[in-house]
Amino acid sequence: MKARTFWLVFAHEARVLIADRTLPLVLTLFALLIGYAITNGIVEIRARDAAVASILTKQNERNARNIDQLQRINAGIETPAPFSNAADPANVGGGLGGRFAYVPTSALAPMAFGQSDMIPNYYQVTYRSRVNFMYDSEIENPWNLLSGRFDVAFVIVYLLPLFIFAMSYNLLSAEREQGTLRMLLSQPLTLTKLVLAKVSIRAGTILTCAILIPVAALLIFRPETRDAVSLVQLAAWAVLVCAYGLFWFAVAVIANAFSRSSAANALVLVGSWVVLVLIVPVLLNLAVSVASPAPSRTELATQTRLITVDGLRRYQKLFSADYRYSDKPDLLLPKDGRFEVQSRPKAAFMLQRDVEADIQKLLDRFDAQLEGQQSLVDRWGVISPAIIVHEGLAALAGNGSQRYLHFQRQVATFHATWKQFFEPRILESRAMTEADFAAMPTWKWQEETLRRQLSDLSVRAIQILALVLVVAGIGFWRLKKSSAV
Amino acid sequence: MLEALNVSKDFGANRALDKVTLRVKPGEIYCLLGANGAGKTTLINLFLDFIEPTSGEVRINGRKVADDPLSTKRDIAYIPEQVMLYGVLSGIENLKYFAALATGERHSREQLLALLTEAGLPEAAADGRVSTYSKGMRQKVGIAIALAKNAKALLLDEPTSGLDPKAASEFSQLLAKARDRGVAVLTTTHDLFHAKQTGTRIGIMKQGRLVADLSSQDLSHTDLETLYLQHMAA
Numbered sequence: 004m005k006a007r008t009f010w011l012v013f014a015h016e017a018r019v020l021i022a023d024r025t026l027p028l029v030l031t032l033f034a035l036l037i038g039y040a041i042t043n044g045i046v047e048i049r050a051r052d053a054a055v056a057s058i059l060t061k062q063n064e065r066n067a068r069n070i071d072q073l074q075r076i077n078a079g080i081e082t083p084a085p086f087s088n089a090a091d092p093a094n095v096g097g098g099l100g101g102r103f104a105y106v107p108t109s110a111l112a113p114m115a116f117g118q119s120d121m122i123p124n125y126y127q128v129t130y131r132s133r134v135n136f137m138y139d140s141e142i143e144n145p146w147n148l149l150s151g152r153f154d155v156a157f158v159i160v161y162l163l164p165l166f167i168f169a170m171s172y173n174l175l176s177a178e179r180e181q182g183t184l185r186m187l188l189s190q191p192l193t194l195t196k197l198v199l200a201k202v203s204i205r206a207g208t209i210l211t212c213a214i215l216i217p218v219a220a221l222l223i224f225r226p227e228t229r230d231a232v233s234l235v236q237l238a239a240w241a242v243l244v245c246a247y248g249l250f251w252f253a254v255a256v257i258a259n260a261f262s263r264s265s266a267a268n269a270l271v272l273v274g275s276w277v278v279l280v281l282i283v284p285v286l287l288n289l290a291v292s293v294a295s296p297a298p299s300r301t302e303l304a305t306q307t308r309l310i311t312v313d314g315l316r317r318y319q320k321l322f323s324a325d326y327r328y329s330d331k332p333d334l335l336l337p338k339d340g341r342f343e344v345q346s347r348p349k350a351a352f353m354l355q356r357d358v359e360a361d362i363q364k365l366l367d368r369f370d371a372q373l374e375g376q377q378s379l380v381d382r383w384g385v386i387s388p389a390i391i392v393h394e395g396l397a398a399l400a401g402n403g404s405q406r407y408l409h410f411q412r413q414v415a416t417f418h419a420t421w422k423q424f425f426e427p428r429i430l431e432s433r434a435m436t437e438a439d440f441a442a443m444p445t446w447k448w449q450e451e452t453l454r455r456q457l458s459d460l461s462v463r464a465i466q467i468l469a470l471v472l473v474v475a476g477i478g479f480w481r482l483k484k485s486s487a488v
Numbered sequence: 489m490l491e492a493l494n495v496s497k498d499f500g501a502n503r504a505l506d507k508v509t510l511r512v513k514p515g516e517i518y519c520l521l522g523a524n525g526a527g528k529t530t531l532i533n534l535f536l537d538f539i540e541p542t543s544g545e546v547r548i549n550g551r552k553v554a555d556d557p558l559s560t561k562r563d564i565a566y567i568p569e570q571v572m573l574y575g576v577l578s579g580i581e582n583l584k585y586f587a588a589l590a591t592g593e594r595h596s597r598e599q600l601l602a603l604l605t606e607a608g609l610p611e612a613a614a615d616g617r618v619s620t621y622s623k624g625m626r627q628k629v630g631i632a633i634a635l636a637k638n639a640k641a642l643l644l645d646e647p648t649s650g651l652d653p654k655a656a657s658e659f660s661q662l663l664a665k666a667r668d669r670g671v672a673v674l675t676t677t678h679d680l681f682h683a684k685q686t687g688t689r690i691g692i693m694k695q696g697r698l699v700a701d702l703s704s705q706d707l708s709h710t711d712l713e714t715l716y717l718q719h720m721a722a
Binding site: 007008011012015018019022023181182183185186187188189190191192193486488 | 533536537538539558559561562564565566568570571572573574575576577581585586588589590592630633643
């Protein structure tokens with residue numbers, strides 16, 4: 004009897020919502036938005052994948068050309084140009100042979116662009132200081148940084164609550180205002196069961212839409228999402244979206260439990276959205292900036308310039324030396340496994356090495372401050388469900404801040420390895436050999452373990468589910484005190 | 489049986505009901521008269537568990553409403569002054585929903601049409617949207633819901649208010665049938681004529697108190713009007 008009553012109300016609500024066109028209208032609009040968002044995501048990630056594939060192809064082609072050139076030089080059939088000499092370790096360790104370090108797109112990447120808006124997904128690693136390729140510029144249109152991209156995470160975090168409000172701001176108030184609540188509650192039906200059934204039909208439809216459309220699109224258009232790990236990630240995605248949606252439904256229940264008018268409920272709900280989705284994250288950013296001030300790019304740039312100027316003075320003589328090969332082209336050719344690296348490229352290498360060493364403390368502080376800010380956001384993000392869920396969705400999409408920090412740490416390690424490989428060859432004037440090309444460090448991305456991802460996500464899921472329980476608990480407790488009159 | 493035993497209800501500093509005691513036995517139609525704000529609807533709301541008494545007890549068929557409101561609601565049917573239904577649905581769809589909620593059973597279209605016809609709604613109107621119904625038509629759907637429930641007690645809050653004389657008369661006949669089936673009926677009304685005609689007992693409320701509890705057989709229309717006016721003037 005109890006379950007039957009629930010399904011009776013559930014089916015009746017569906018009939019009313021269809022008859023008054025609320026459900027078709029809201030779901031169609033939401034489906035269009037989320038459909039557009041996932042399409043946008045798939046297109047963007049395809050472009051990103053294509054860009055990475057293209058630079059890797061170019062890198063391989065260039066490597067092959069370098070080896071080919073080295074063979075021709077060694078065979079004495081080519082005299083290379085000064086700055087594109089495959090036998091010169093300073094050339095190869097620099098732009099000629101620099102390797103690309105990239106973070107591969109995750110299977111769920113089209114769902115949330117996350118940090119990929121802020122941080123490049125690849126760098127060309129050379130002997131140049133990291134400060135000159137990892138910390139040198141903003142790469143994004145500031146307007147995009149401000150407003151975020153139109154991805155599925157944006158639709159879920161920012162727009163889904165508004166659709167939920169459109170469906171539930173008058174959950175009970177409409178029944179009260181049109182007088183049907185008295186008719187309903189004169190039957191053997193509790194207010195709690197009435198509200199549960201009403202929320203269930205609304206949550207069931209819109210959350211199904213929010214989950215099924217992007218998941219189906221990914222499964223169809225992104226075959227890599229069909230493996231076991233991705234399916235687990237998709238399930239985690241669904242849990243986060245459901246929990247977030249239920250949080251806002253619980254807020255709607257609280258608003259309705261106070262027996263105010265539908266207009267007042269709508270105002271309260273939009274107010275709660277403004278506070279929790281817009282104001283709290285901004286305030287948290289401000290608080291984090293005060294507690295752990297953002298590293299100053301100006302300071303970094305100024306220090307880099309000062310250190311560079313010092314270095315230029317230190318190696319003034321080397322930089323002032325003439326390129327001797329202009330009148331002695333034989334200097335561009337290796338002899339007995341040796342290659343005389345010219346003063347200027349050698350000075351450039353040493354300058355970059357010194358800049359890297361001198362700026363290291365500042366870079367470490369820069370990185371530590373960024374990580375400190377992130378850990379503060381992780382700790383205090385619990386005050387806004389929007390932060391918890393946005394961070395969680397970005398992490399699942401492989402575009403979360405932790406994965407990008409993981410990427411940057413790996414780039415730093417790869418960069419150090421790269422320099423270690425070339426430093427003795429440049430300073431000891433050792434010519435590049437074919438064996439050297441084969442032994443050159445190669446970029447290998449080490450993915451975060453699924454266990455680490457899931458443990459991070461579990462924390463976020465627990466945080467959001469705890470919020471849902473608290474808010475729903477308050478809502479239904481208040482509902483019990485509410486009356487039909 | 490409907491029982492209010494020494495019931496009081498306060499809304500803040502205002503006392504809406506003051507130690508009211510009344511009993512409506514099976515087969516009785518108890519008409520409650522009184523001015524607006526006398527406490528008639530408050531008493532109905534207590535039986536429906538919409539509000540709780542400040543003191544005293546409200547019982548339906550011997551069970552305290554506050555102890556098990558869902559169970560006591562199975563025994564009562566309620567028709568408010570204005571039966572409000574879902575305007576986007578038809579009369580028969582509304583009846584189907586409320587009847588299923590009330591009884592926990594699914595009714596066939598034939599059964600639902602029979603109930604609407606018994607309540608006086610033409611069959612042709614059954615599939616029309618309720619938003620196009622008059623007040624009287626909605627009232628008839630409300631009656632059909634009460635009929636579907638086949639309840640042991642009826643709570644009616646000014647049920648004939650706004651009905652045309654023919655509809656009000658048909659309604660009185662339905663009440664008489666219910667009474668004959670042993671249903672206990674508690675109805676509030678401002679209509680002295682209707683009260684005298686249909687009621688077996690009549691109560692007069694004033695400022696939250698039951699100031700008269702009379703058998704209608706012992707009263708003429710004139711007596712009732714005089715008595716009522718005396719109480720209102722006092």
